Amino acid sequence: MQSILENIAKHVTLTPEEQELFLSKTETKQFKAKTILLSAGEVATCTYFVNSGILRSFNINDNIIEHVLHFACEGWWIGDMYSYISEKPGNLFIEVLEDAEVVIITKENHQKLYQEIPKLERFFRILAENSLVSHQERLMDNLSLTAEERFEKFCSKYPTLIQKVPQKHIASYIGVTPEFFSKMKARLLKK
Amino acid sequence: MQSILENIAKHVTLTPEEQELFLSKTETKQFKAKTILLSAGEVATCTYFVNSGILRSFNINDNIIEHVLHFACEGWWIGDMYSYISEKPGNLFIEVLEDAEVVIITKENHQKLYQEIPKLERFFRILAENSLVSHQERLMDNLSLTAEERFEKFCSKYPTLIQKVPQKHIASYIGVTPEFFSKMKARLLKK
């Protein structure tokens, strides 16, 4: 299991005291599958780091159709960035898909940490930049690839997720209906 | 015209000396429309801030079809973040659509600036986070809205761009062919 300190150490070096301080501003909790950590309409007051298990973020449009924005498993961060930084009600739900242990940082503590450990500005800058890059890539993929190509890309990028999460969520992530996904999968298996 | 220092001042406060230092690490250039600042296959060594004029970033897939990732006019940043941070050849082109004045920061100078003015980590963190939020929103819009709805959203978000850039680029940005865009526009005008 990758700890949150190891995750930070990928990009910046904290002293033992800083590490201590950092952990003191976090809280680690266990959640059962199906727990909703955040609902649309609420203001996101926390950011989450996944120690184990799987979470997803998604929105629901008027027609009661869900769209998965993001999956997060071991070693990934997840949250509603829009709501978190604007402090306005967001559109995202965050749900536990598989029993999980999650490190929680409140925005209040996050701000204090920025003051006390300015190096963390760098860490979260790099985190945001990397996330931006992968969202840009996904955007371009949605514009230029077929559903089949997006699925293949998903498989090679997140091989572990395919067995673990209900395939309707993967269908939603790549942007097709569960019915079409099923048809497409059958077609691919024939090859 | 919004200067780059005003842009920075939105999120962090630089002393006069820091402002001086910052500007000394940038270069301001004029470019004629149609100039290509970056081509796919090249490593992006610079980030750009637009003083005036309009730029766009786009990729081209095998079929010679362009997809617009981003427009940037006065007061906006633009670049190929993937290539810039990974230092690998990128997929994006950056092109001048309307005669422009652009502030250029090389990656080398950017890194020096981070060392000399650590506050800039914070600025670029906030910049990346905001950009991330708008990419996430666009992603979800592409998954859940019709072309017509995406176009209406584009109009209300970037009203000035509509008159200024060729509509085929707007079609590409919202993810439809120029032909369909034209048909859709005619349909909307009838209402």
Place this chain on the structure above:
DNA sequence: ATAATTTCTTAATCTAGGTTAAGTGCTCTT
């Protein structure tokens, strides 16, 4: 001004993926 190139429009035809609906197999419950 005129030619050349690009952009935009219109229209006919096509298709990837959506919708609706019914049925099958899971895995939780209790």
Place this chain on the structure above:
DNA sequence: AAGAGCACTTAACCTAGATTAAGAAATTAT
């Protein structure tokens, strides 16, 4: 272990948007 939900599949039919092609309008270059 029997039922109640879910998750998945299959199939018929439908539609938003793509493709192809041709002409009109606008820009740009000479």
